[in-house]
Amino acid sequence: MRASIDRRTVVRGIGAALCSVAAVGCAGPDRPGLDGDDVTGITRLDRLEGDLAIAALANSLENLAIATYVAARERVARGDVGELPPAVAAHIDLAQAHHEDHARAWNGLITGAGRPGVTGVNLTLKTRLEPMLLRARDYVGLATVFSELESITAATYLAGIEAMTNNAAVKIAASIHPVELQHASFLNLVLDRPPLPDSFAKADGARPTTDTVG
Amino acid sequence: MSLSPALPRRHLLVAGGALGAGVALGGGLAVVAPGLRWAQAGGESDIAILQTAMSIERALVDAYRAVSGLAVVAGPQANPTVATIVADASAHHDDHLAAFTDALSRRDGALQNQPSGTVSRLVTQAQSSLTTVGLLVGLLASIETVAAHSYQNAVGLVADSDARTLMAAVAGTEYQHLAVMEVLGALATAGALASLTVGAGARAGLPAGTAAAAAPQSAASTDEARPPGEGAVR
Numbered sequence: 001m002r003a004s005i006d007r008r009t010v011v012r013g014i015g016a017a018l019c020s021v022a023a024v025g026c027a028g029p030d031r032p033g034l035d036g037d038d039v040t041g042i043t044r045l046d047r048l049e050g051d052l053a054i055a056a057l058a059n060s061l062e063n064l065a066i067a068t069y070v071a072a073r074e075r076v077a078r079g080d081v082g083e084l085p086p087a088v089a090a091h092i093d094l095a096q097a098h099h100e101d102h103a104r105a106w107n108g109l110i111t112g113a114g115r116p117g118v119t120g121v122n123l124t125l126k127t128r129l130e131p132m133l134l135r136a137r138d139y140v141g142l143a144t145v146f147s148e149l150e151s152i153t154a155a156t157y158l159a160g161i162e163a164m165t166n167n168a169a170v171k172i173a174a175s176i177h178p179v180e181l182q183h184a185s186f187l188n189l190v191l192d193r194p195p196l197p198d199s200f201a202k203a204d205g206a207r208p209t210t211d212t213v214g
Numbered sequence: 215m216s217l218s219p220a221l222p223r224r225h226l227l228v229a230g231g232a233l234g235a236g237v238a239l240g241g242g243l244a245v246v247a248p249g250l251r252w253a254q255a256g257g258e259s260d261i262a263i264l265q266t267a268m269s270i271e272r273a274l275v276d277a278y279r280a281v282s283g284l285a286v287v288a289g290p291q292a293n294p295t296v297a298t299i300v301a302d303a304s305a306h307h308d309d310h311l312a313a314f315t316d317a318l319s320r321r322d323g324a325l326q327n328q329p330s331g332t333v334s335r336l337v338t339q340a341q342s343s344l345t346t347v348g349l350l351v352g353l354l355a356s357i358e359t360v361a362a363h364s365y366q367n368a369v370g371l372v373a374d375s376d377a378r379t380l381m382a383a384v385a386g387t388e389y390q391h392l393a394v395m396e397v398l399g400a401l402a403t404a405g406a407l408a409s410l411t412v413g414a415g416a417r418a419g420l421p422a423g424t425a426a427a428a429a430p431q432s433a434a435s436t437d438e439a440r441p442p443g444e445g446a447v448r
Contacts, residue, residue, distance in 0.1 A: 086422035094425050101432035139418065158386065162379040167370060174369040174382055178362065178389035178434040185390040186397065186428035189410075190417055195394045196302040199309035201386030 043120070046209040051166045052113060053209040058160060058173065059106035060122035060213045061153045062099045064129075067121050068149055069096040071133060072142050082138045088190060095146070095183050102176050109169060124211040125152060140191065147187040152205050154180035159206035177201070258443035260372045261323035266445030267368065267381070268314040268326040270361050273333035275311050277357055278304035280341060286350050295410040296347055296398060303354070303391045310384050317380055324447040332440060333357050348402035355395040359438050362388035367439035385434075393428040400427040 045056045069092050075081045084092070107117035129145055136142045157177035164170050181201060188195040278300065281287060287300050318325055340353040365385035372378050400423050401407045409419035 085418040085420065087417075087420035087424050090422040090425035094429065098429065098432040105433075154386070158379070158382055161369065161382045162375055170378070171370045174366055174385070175433040177382060178366065178386050179429055179432060181386045181390050182393040182429035185393045186425060189394070189397060189424075189428075190420060192417055194298075194302065195397075196299060196306065196387070196390055199306040199387060200313070200383040201390075202383070 043213055045211055045213060048115070048209075051164045051169050052110060052115060054160045054164055055106050055109050055169055055172075056118045056213070057122070057156065057207060057209050057211060058153075058176075059103055059110065059118040060120060060211065061125065061156060061207065062103035062106060063119065064121040064126055065099040065149055065153060066096055066103065067126075068129065068133060068145065069099070072136075072145070075133075075136070075142075081136055081142060084139050084142075085190075088139045088143060091146070091183070091186060091190075095150075098179055098183070102179075105172050105176070109172060118213060120213040122207065122211050123214045125149075125207060143187050143190050147184060147191065147193075150180050150183040150187065152207060154184060154201065155203050155206040158201050159203040162203070258371070258446065260374050260377050261318065261321055262443045262446035263368050263372055263381075264314055264318050264321070264323060264377065265326040265447050266330075266440060266442055267365060267384075268311065268318065269328055269445030270330045270333060270364055270440065271307060271311040271314055271384075272327065273329035273337070274307040274357055274361055275304075276329055277333065277337045277354075278307055280337060281344060281350060281354070284344055284350065286344060286347055293347065293407050293410060296351075296407070299394055299398070300350075300354075303358075303394075306387055306391070310387070313380060313384065317377065326445050326447050328445070330360070330440065330445060332444075333360055336360075346402065347407060348399055351395040351398040351402065355392055355399060358388050358392040358395060360440060361385075362392055362434070363436045363439040364442075366434055367436040368442060371442055389434055396427040396430075397424045400424050 045053050045060065047053075048056055072081070073092055076084055111117050129149060132145045132148070133142070136145060154177055157173050157180060161170055161173045161177065164173065185195045188197070282300060282304060286292060287297050315325060336353065336356050340349070344350045344353060362385055365381045365388060368381040369378055369385065372381060397420075398407070398410075400421065401409065404421050404423070406419070406421055409417060409421075
């Protein structure tokens with residue numbers, strides 16, 4: 001099940017609009033890597049400055065989320081994981097589409113600042129999650145990986161909202177943060193965990209800009 | 215110093231620094247992204263915005279207390295998962311009200327003890343008809359929407375980073391409340407509330423539509439945000 005086209009169009013529009021407002025040629029996501037780095041190799045986010053580093057971090061997490069949901073679907077198709085319940089299959093499609101919109105929004109911000117877009121995934125977090133994904137043999141295993149990913153991404157957004165100073169970037173983060181939390185709540189329902197565990201969203205487990213991307 | 219003791223200050227990320235000379239700041243965003251409305255503050259202070267938040271939260275606390283004793287929540291036939299969700303959300307709103315009260319007190323701002331009229335009217339209009347889970351969560355989703363949109367809007371308006379973090383942390387939880395209420399509504403409509411058995415392990419029986427009910431959009435909206443100074447103590 002796909003997300004409403006209106007909201008997806010808006011999120012894409014935010015990124016594209018920032019490019020046009022900046023009057024800077026937007027390279028788009030086809031230019032991989034970060035400024036000054038070997039675009040085919042691993043790079044560090046903290047080689048960017050300030051809010052750009054945070055935006056790139058967010059982008060790398062969105063790219064990892066996309067890759068994770070694609071990989072999960074591929075494992076199901078190969079028969080490595082049992083049949084998915086309808087709600088989990090729907091979540092995979094929906095969440096992937098959302099994360100694609102999120103990645104486009106961040107790439108729009110970054111390229112609007114005259115930097116190459118981030119096409120790599122957050123390798124530091126991938127190192128932790130990939131073994132879990134490969135060990136998953138059923139929808140519970142997959143949902144557990146997704147839950148971890150969505151929760152860490154949400155925590156990183158909250159930390160970013162606190163740290164960033166560019167208002168456009170803050171607004172992008174603020175519009176995406178709740179969606180990751182909604183994904184996490186849904187996965188809690190699937191996993192029979194408390195869907196509303198905390199009074200306040202938390203930044204615990206937020207990824208830092210020292211993470212690597214590749 | 216964090217304004218809310220519930221939010222430990224984290225500085226994991228690089229702070230400060232502009233994105234670059236080429237990127238225009240917030241004002242342009244509202245013009246070029248009309249589907250994502252960021253209500254302009256009209257110069258409202260952080261205190262006024264916090265007072266508005268306090269009034270909204272007070273109305274939510276009152277609403278949850280009003281529905282907690284209903285048969286659909288507390289009666290012998292009530293679904294225990296629904297009852298737990300309502301109780302958890304109610305407790306969260308108590309914490310949110312305390313956090314906004316604390317934030318105002320730290321800033322020597324007057325406390326707003328009047329509940330939001332908008333939220334209160336929604337409850338009053340629906341209260342006598344809340345005989346099913348579907349009707350109950352429909353009301354709760356409506357008032358959570360007002361809160362979530364208002365606090366998310368406030369994230370882009372408040373000047374102080376501690377206030378911004380508080381608004382984002384509370385908004386995030388309200389959006390989770392909204393997600394869960396929408397899932398309950400979808401289950402009620404499908405006659406599938408029984409799939410919410412407690413303690414039975416992972417739930418394979420949730421209908422496909424519950425995924426989109428929980429997270430219908432890729433970006434959170436502020437369409438139903440209350441004016442940021444509506445609850446200001448003048």
